[in-house]
Amino acid sequence: xxxxxxxxxxxxxxxxxxxxxxxxxxxxxxxxxxxxxxxxxxxxxxxxxxxxxxxxxxxxxxxxxxxxxxxxxxxxxxxxxxxxxxxxxxxxxxxxxxxxxxxxxxxxxxxxxxxxxxxxxxxxxxxxxxxxxxxxxxxxxxxxxxxxxxxxxxxxxxxxxxxxxxxxxxxxxxxxxxxxxxxxxxxxxxxxxxxxxxxxxxxxxxxxxxxxxxxxxxxxxxxxxxxxxxxxxxxxxxxxxxxxxxxxxxxxxxxxxxxxxxxxxxxxxxxxxxxxxxxxxxxxxxxx
Amino acid sequence: xxxxxxxxxxxxxxxxxxxxxxxxxxxxxxxxxxxxxxxxxxxxxxxxxxxxxxxxxxxxxxxxxxxxxxxxxxxxxxxxxxxxxxxxxxxxxxxxxxxxxxxxxxxxxxxxxxxxxxxxxxxxxxxxxxxxxxxxxxxxxxxxxxxxxxxxxxxxxxxxxxxxxxxxxxxxxxxxxxxxxxxxxxxxxxxxxxxxxxxxxxxxxxxxxxxxxxxxxxxxxxxxxxxxxxxxxxxxxxxxxxxxxxxxxxxxxxxxxxxxxxxxxxxxxxxxxxxxxxxxxxxxxxxxxxxxxxxxxxxxxxxxxxxxxxxxxxxxxxxxxxxxxxxxxxxxxxxxxxxxx
Numbered sequence: 001x002x003x004x005x006x007x008x009x010x011x012x013x014x015x016x017x018x019x020x021x022x023x024x025x026x027x028x029x030x031x032x033x034x035x036x037x038x039x040x041x042x043x044x045x046x047x048x049x050x051x052x053x054x055x056x057x058x059x060x061x062x063x064x065x066x067x068x069x070x071x072x073x074x075x076x077x078x079x080x081x082x083x084x085x086x087x088x089x090x091x092x093x094x095x096x097x098x099x100x101x102x103x104x105x106x107x108x109x110x111x112x113x114x115x116x117x118x119x120x121x122x123x124x125x126x127x128x129x130x131x132x133x134x135x136x137x138x139x140x141x142x143x144x145x146x147x148x149x150x151x152x153x154x155x156x157x158x159x160x161x162x163x164x165x166x167x168x169x170x171x172x173x174x175x176x177x178x179x180x181x182x183x184x185x186x187x188x189x190x191x192x193x194x195x196x197x198x199x200x201x202x203x204x205x206x207x208x209x210x211x212x213x214x215x216x217x218x219x220x221x222x223x224x225x226x227x228x229x230x231x232x233x234x235x236x237x238x239x240x241x242x243x244x245x246x247x248x249x250x251x252x253x254x255x256x257x258x259x260x261x262x263x264x265x266x267x268x269x270x271x272x273x274x275x276x277x278x279x280x281x282x283x284x285x286x287x288x
Numbered sequence: 289x290x291x292x293x294x295x296x297x298x299x300x301x302x303x304x305x306x307x308x309x310x311x312x313x314x315x316x317x318x319x320x321x322x323x324x325x326x327x328x329x330x331x332x333x334x335x336x337x338x339x340x341x342x343x344x345x346x347x348x349x350x351x352x353x354x355x356x357x358x359x360x361x362x363x364x365x366x367x368x369x370x371x372x373x374x375x376x377x378x379x380x381x382x383x384x385x386x387x388x389x390x391x392x393x394x395x396x397x398x399x400x401x402x403x404x405x406x407x408x409x410x411x412x413x414x415x416x417x418x419x420x421x422x423x424x425x426x427x428x429x430x431x432x433x434x435x436x437x438x439x440x441x442x443x444x445x446x447x448x449x450x451x452x453x454x455x456x457x458x459x460x461x462x463x464x465x466x467x468x469x470x471x472x473x474x475x476x477x478x479x480x481x482x483x484x485x486x487x488x489x490x491x492x493x494x495x496x497x498x499x500x501x502x503x504x505x506x507x508x509x510x511x512x513x514x515x516x517x518x519x520x521x522x523x524x525x526x527x528x529x530x531x532x533x534x535x536x537x538x539x540x541x542x543x544x545x546x547x548x549x550x551x552x553x554x555x556x557x558x559x560x561x562x563x564x565x566x567x568x569x570x571x572x573x574x575x576x577x578x579x580x581x582x583x584x585x586x587x588x589x590x591x592x593x594x595x596x597x598x599x600x601x602x603x604x605x606x607x608x609x610x611x612x613x614x615x616x617x618x619x620x621x622x623x624x625x626x627x628x629x
Contacts, residue, residue, distance in 0.1 A: 250467075266452045
């Protein structure tokens with residue numbers, strides 16, 4: 001990591017040139033960081049003011065009130081708790097299924113030897129090139145046939161496995177020594193026990209990364225819940241936000257409060273486990 | 289993908305040689321324990337069975353099904369279709385921008401003539417406007433943070449925060465910032481530039497693009513930071529001994545060594561730009577006056593608001609084709625570029 005940019009003649013860490021360049025670097029990086037974070041601050045200040053005027057919320061809210069949050073709680077067509085529970089069930093189930101199925105497949109593709117394995121892996125990975133919107137209409141029509149619209153199983157089913165998880169876990173299982181499994185088999189473990197008792201516990205870091213990533217993706221997913229859940233009671237939070245926006249357009253304080261409720265859990269989780277998020281993101285980049 | 293393929297085959301030639309030596313494609317342990325080849329196959333396929341099922345039911349099957357639907361007049365009530373040949377494609381594509389009488393470019397500027405071409409123009413404008421800024425912005429931030437910046441972790445977190453956001457939430461937020469009495473205008477009013485950014489057909493798509501750039505820099509930054517760490521320090525040392533300037537270091541060491549990252553980042557950014565939907569829908573519902581109607585948004589409206597599943601599927605396939613041609617071109621380009629280093 002340590003770049004020795006300054007450790008040879010011409011790149012000394014001194015002189016007017018060096019310090020003015022450093023100052024410029026910090027100015028640019030800080031300005032960019034402000035651009036990235038100010039919108040979050042404006043969301044907070046707007047959600048805390050009763051009748052937001054732009055001039056009042058730009059930096060510090062003029063008068064702080066929790067009125068918007070109370071309104072979200074009290075308006076009869078805003079089913080905040082129900083939507084929150086829906087989203088937790090949806091994202092939780094999607095994560096659980098992905099972890100189970102992808103670790104099974106990732107393990108088999110890394111450690112088991114079976115006919116067609118490498119072609120199958122390539123096939124899984126190639127599906128990443130299929131744009132999601134091509135499958136939107138047919139999957140919807142299939143679930144209509146099953147009568148699964150506006151149900152939890154309809155929300156969850158199409159998202160229970162994905163190529164990213166398979167790839168991530170296969171790479172991780174590949175990095176673990178094969179001798180572990182051979183020893184376990186000699187001790188009398190069958191294939192499933194070898195996987196479940198020996199290898200799976202060693203994959204915890206990769207599983208945690210995948211869990212965080214999948215959960216966040218489902219929590220934020222808008223397109224699929226929008227199509228499959230069109231009853232008020234079955235909304236997930238992002239879809240509900242869209243419905244609230246259509247209903248109470250221009251009540252910006254209320255809307256920012258609603259946006260904050262979606263954003264807050266993810267943001268808190270991110271700040272608490274930053275490294276997992278960053279690692280997941282950079283791993284998702286290595287598929288290339 | 290190119291990298292992955294190379295990896296797998298490279299490793300495989302070694303692996304299969306070892307396996308041949310040990311006995312017909314089976315591991316040493318398997319043979320010792322008296323496990324037959326059939327049992328190996330059965331076990332492996334049992335492990336991957338759930339995924340094979342999900343992939344074929346919700347991914348591969350549906351792609352074929354979508355192709356079928358695109359040739360049907362689909363009835364929502366019966367949930368069944370009637371074969372009408374290529375009529376959906378004709379409805380979507382006509383009037384064509386190229387006719388025997390010459391070019392008919394007004395389809396790109398007049399939404400009442402043909403909304404599909406108009407939406408395609410919006411999508412291209414969006415892609416051309418956002419992808420380079422997302423990528424160059426991400427690269428610039430990564431290069432700056434790769435240096436000895438204090439509080440690197442805090443900066444990285446700040447740039448990554450918008451990536452965490454649901455598209456729906458960020459669209460609602462930016463709609464408020466960019467509205468006539470919004471926060472952005474409170475900065476612009478003193479210098480006389482206040483404008484109803486989200487409500488004007490000329491600037492609404494720009495608002496969506498601004499939001500997309502804001503949300504897209506962080507993930508690219510992470511990809512480039514990872515790519516930069518994979519460049520061996522010796523390359524920089526060697527170049528410096530040869531007297532390379534900062535610019536030369538970037539141009540001849542950093543940039544070529546980011547080749548795979550560049551490929552991946554560009555392809556992913558373009559694929560997702562062509563599929564922009566949620567932020568445009570929540571920001572302005574495709575309006576004002578179709579200014580933010582992107583192709584996927586049009587597919588959504590045709591299929592799920594108007595119930596024209598066949599037309600929607602036809603549009604989806606045309607867009608799929610465009611995305612595929614682009615990815616393939618990038619892939620070929622990447623392959624030919626590898627010779628240089």
